[in-house]
Amino acid sequence: MGITSRRQRFPRLLITLCLVTFGIPLSSQEDKTKCHQACHPTVPGKINAHIIAHTHDDVGWLKTVDQYYYGSKKEHSQLGVQYILDSVTSELAKNKDRRFVYVETSFFWRWWEEQNDHVRASVKELVDQGRLEFLLGGWCMSDEATPHYSALIDQMTLGLKYLNDTFGECGQPRVAWQIDPFGHSAEVALEFADMGFDGVFFGRIDHEDIALRKKNKTMEMVWRPDDTLGPEGDFFTGVMYNIYDPPAGFCFDTYCDDEPIMDNPKLHGVNVNTRVNEFIEVVKKYAQAYKTNNVIITMGGDFHYVVASSWFKNIDKLIKYVNAKPNSDVNVLYSTPACYLQALNKENITWPSKMDDDFFPYGSDEHSYWTGYYTSRPTFKYFVYQVNVALQMTKQLKTALPNDTLADEQFLIQRAMGIAQHHDAVSGTERQHVTDxxxxxxxxGVQAAMKVINVAYRHLLGDYLPEQQACLLMNISQCELPSPTTNYVVLYNPVAHETSSYVVLPVPVGSYKVFGPAGNELETDLLPIQSSVLAIPGRQSTATHSLIFNATGLPPLGANLYxxxxxxxxxxxxxxxTVAKNEDIVVDNGKIKLIFNGTTGLLEQIVRNGVASKLKQNFYYYEGAKGYNYNPLNRASGAYIFRPAKDEKIAVNETAEIKVFQGxxxxxxxxxxxxxLSQTIRVYSNDENIEFIWQVGPIPIVEWQGKEIVTVYDTDIASNSTFYTDSNGRRWMKRLRNYRSSWNWTASEPIAANYYPVTTGAYIADKKQRLxxxxxxxxxxxxMRNGSVEIMIHRRLLYDDNKGVREPLDEIAFSQGLVARGTHIVQFVDVRHAAKKYRLRNVRNVYRPWLTVSKADVPNSAEFKISAKSNSFSLLKKPLPHNIHILTLEQWTNSTVLARFEHIFDKKEDPALSSPVPLFFNTGFVQPPEPTENG
Structure with a gap:
């Protein structure tokens, strides 16, 4: 078996052992039809209005996920999902004509756990008959801009497996339903296509884009997110007319103000004829935007159907009276997206196409570009990405344990990561108490994962190993060593090939020796921690210095003990x-030279192979627009919206105090x-990678003016208004400044509308160089200008942007503004080798080694050397090639393991590493060891 470079074949993403792509065995078309025989017939020659009865239940937003489920904390919202599911399933059972669709598996799991056998049997019947249909199937309706693709796949797998285990074939969704995310990703569309979905529907696309599509009847299309795949990559995509809300005037929930359908002539206030005529006009208006005589009418909204009878009774009446109306050219039916697609397939339509593009950024009006949330809540975003490493590691290590060992602990971290991918979670658009x-x-989840990790370490390294402690605050140089004298450090490599990584361990001042797994002493450096780090609010550490050593030979899917x-x-x-005043400061690591201006203290040049090139870096801020949002011109910058008050950014400072420490x-x-605002720039010997470790906050507030902090890397690269951003960490998207491929864009917000999401990286290039x-x-x-990459790293704003959260993005920690500290790795390289250098480093950057510490149970290094044979392990018999990554390794059933392998290079991205790679699975994996007493 071989793995080709992605985009050489379809599905291009991966090969999965034991199960089909993404771990969900999709049924055949014949099986699907058997489970969905409940579609109501359409009427030829009429406009068929497909009523989609649905609820959109955010997995946390104004309230926490559990508060939303129970309906508690009514001061934030009156609604409770448990009552929605109670009510809907009860009302569906009363009338076999009714249909309902549901999405959020996270909520359904909570509800299903509480039901008795009678209710479960009733709901299974509804599912088997196609009257209750699941859409999407993920643990949540994820964001599409900010999650990493591995986390997206995991949360989809968690939800889809649960539905499959609970309901079998009939519980498997056929349609992706991304109605609320704030823009749509090419990578997510490709994943949905790989998962076997028949199509995707969503509601939010740019206001200019949707206006043109309504006019030209191009609301439905064949999206080819990756043109190199050809027709095999085509994916049907539908845009809803009214995002996902009911038509104006036809909201029938108990807290809606619209009039119900009153049809009893014996009572006063009969309005049935008027309401029916109004609804027919709505259907005809919608139909003008679509190519066929079928149109979706979404009947539901945020947390609707708490009292489902209110909805169903009125929809029943609409269907009855519209369809009974003489000479009406409208037919109304209960439907589902799967039934709607079935009707479209019968039309034999040639659909318009969207090629090699995505739906970012999203502008809901000319002054509301939803590009601020790409950065909102930067410390929470970082935490989510940290925990993703813990999850991958936990799943990998659990395959070395008996099948039922600590299954609940793994499920806990999977659930936590599942809800964190929600479009109001990792996006940073939720209220503060929800983020908390x-x-x-x-x-x-991490605590539960550490239980799995510790049991696995004792299996694989030995029962002697003390309990390990995770170091989640390493980015602020906080990781207390438990013993004042001797300590263990375990470094786990979640990547399937051998790698190396510099360890930067915070320690109190002192003399230290570090011994590798073979008992050999390693070379170390001891550097002072920057003073601004020591002063971070809430930091609780005695560490004042960084102990740095190179951990080489980290085994694939394995660990070394130090x-x-x-x-x-x-x-x-x-x-x-000592630096002479006004003289340039040169940092030379044997591979590159960095040249800092001796007067300003700012980086100005890089020298590679004796050739100097411009590489400037500094920090700036945009003043966030103030406003109370009473019209688009008064839109404020907030959790969702990035809207600078001025088009020009302001330098935080034109100079920096500078110190150079050379180990x-x-x-x-x-x-x-x-x-x-401070920064540490770190380079290692003979390494082209430059680490820019920035620290921002507390962002000062003067005269109620919010700030949005960016860092800018300026070069002399002739980028020609072109730059590239990653799509969920996997594929590159080409961006052109001030340009949209689908329409002639109006430059109403020239800064915000040129921002795009990055999850792992961005680059610019010309024919010679690439940054x-x-x-x-x-x-x-x-x-924002040729040769420049600009990245927003932190935001603090004092006005809400009126997109629903009703809370300004003013994060407070330890009674002052939030401090964020993060890292950019910059590569200024020859364009011929840039893809290779990026891809190989990016895997190590995303799946960075997981470090844990404990007291050492050996008195000295001599004793440690004696035990050297047990100081390392690998789950693989041999490493995989560097261009192949094990995306997933986890226990699936008692007798199967789910393994997903991916080729990390695009077609033709690298002349050698893009080539297909043969894999021989019968020689690649290690058998798990026999369980010990602790197992």
């Missing part, structure tokens, strides 16, 4: 270099721009 709850779930020994020797600490293998440049910028969390990015 997501973080609590993720923290509990011993950290504190000695009584006088510590050797890297001292600040044996590591050099750090410490820059302080202001008391609230890659790798990020450690989702961020918004642009190229």
């Amino acid at each position: 709850d997501y973080s609590l779930y993720l923290s509990e 011993l950290i020994e504190k000695t009584t020797a006088v510590p050797t600490i890297a001292q600040a270099k 044996k293998n590591v050099t750090e440049v410490h820059q302080i721009f202001t008391p609230w 890659n910028v790798l990020v450690d969390r989702p961020e918004g990015a642009s190229s």
Whole structure:
């Protein structure tokens, strides 16, 4: 069996062992039809209005996921999902003509756990008959801009497997339903196509785009997100007329103001004829935007159907009276998206196409571009990405344990990560107390994961190993070593090939020795931690220095054990270099030279192979627009919306205080721009990668003016208004400044409308050079001038943007503005090798080694060396090639393991590494060891 470079074949994403793509065995077309024989017939020659009765239940937003489920905290929202499911299933059972669709598996799981056998049997009957149909099937309706594709696949797998295990074939969704995310990703569309969905429907696309589509009847299309796949990559895509809300005047929930259908002539207030005529006009208006005589009418909205009878009674009447109306050219029917697609298939229509493009950014009006949420809540975004590594590691390690070991613990972290992908979670568009709850779930997930990790480590390294502690605050140099003398560090590599990684361990000042798994002493550097880091609010650590060593030979899907020994020797600490005033400062690591202006303290040039090139970097901010949103011109910048008050950004400072610390293998440049913004630039010996470790906050507020902080990398690359952003960490999207492929764009917001989401990186290039910028969390990015990459890293705003959250994005921690600290890895490289360098480093950046610490149970390094044979392990018999990644390795059933392999290079991206790779699975995996007493 071989794996080709993605985009050489379809499905291009991966090969899955034991199960089909993404782990959900989709039924054959014949099986699907058997489960969905309940479609009501359409009427030829009439406009068929497909009523989609639905509820959109956010998995956290104004309330936490559990508050929404129970209906608690009514001061935030009156609604409870448990009552929706109670009510809907009861009302469906009363009338076999009714249909309902449901999406959020996370909520359904909560509800199903509480039902008795009688209710479960009734609901299974509804599902088997196609009267209750699941759409999408993921644990949540995910965001499409900010999640990493591995997390998207995991949350879909979790939900789809649950539905399959609970309902079998008839519980498997046939249609993706992404009605609320704020823009739509090419990578997500490709994944949905790979999953076997018949199509996707969504509601939010740019206001200019949808206006043109309504006019030209192109609301439905064949989307080819990756043109290199050809027709095999085509995916039917439908845009809803009214996002996902009911038509104006036809909301029948108990808290809606619209008039019900009153049809009893014995009573006063009969309005049935008027209401029926109004509804017919709505249907005809909608139909003018579509190519066939079929049109979707969404009847539902946010947390609708708490009292489902209110909806169903009125829809029943609409269907009855519209269809009975003499000479009417409208037919109304209960339907589902799957039934709607079935009707479209009979029309034999040639659909318009959208080629090699996506639906970002989303502008709901000319001054409301939803590009701020790409960066909103940067510390939470980082936490989500950290926990994703813990989840992948947990699933991998659990395959080495007996099947039923700690299954609940793995499910807990899977659930936590599942809800974190919601379009009001990792997006950063939820209220603060909801973010806190997501973080609590993720923290509990990590705690549960550590139980699996510790049991697996004792299996694989030995029962002697003390319980390991995770280091989740390494980005603020906080990871307390439990013992004052000797400690273990375990470094787990979740990537399927051998790698190396520099460890930067925060320690108190002192002399330390580090011993590798073979018992050999490793070379170390001891550098002072930057003063601004030590002053981060809430930081609780005695560490004042960074102990740095190179952990080489990290085994594939495996770990190395290291011993950290504190000695009584006088510590050797890297001292600040003396720099002559006004002279350029040169940092030379043997591979590249970085040149800083001695007067300003700012980076200005990079020298590679003796050739100097422009590489400037500085920090700026946009003033967030103030406003109370009473019209588009008064739109405020907020959690969703990025709207700068001025088109020009302002430099945080034109100079920086600078100190240079040079160790044996590591050099750090410490820059302080202001008391609230600083940076450490780190380079390692003979390494082209440059780490820019920025620290922002508390962002000062003066005269109620919010700020949106960006960093800019300026080069002399002739980028010609072109830049590239990743699509959920997987494929590249070409972006052109001030351009849209589907319509002639109006430049009403020239800054915000040129921002795009990045989850792992962005780049610019010309025929000779390329600048890659790798990020450690989702961020918004642009190229506002040729040769420049601009990335937004933090936001603090004092006005709400009136998109529903009703709370300004003013994050407070420890009684002051939030401090965010993160890393960009910059590669300024020859364009011929840029793709290789980016892809190989990006895998290590996303799936970074997981570090844990514990007290050491050996008195000294000599004892540690004796046990060297048990200081390392790998789940693989041999590493995979560097261009092949194991995306998933997890226990699936008692007798099967789910493994997904992917080729990480695009077709023709690299002359060698894009080639197909043969894999021989019978020699690649290690059998799990026999369980010990702790198992």
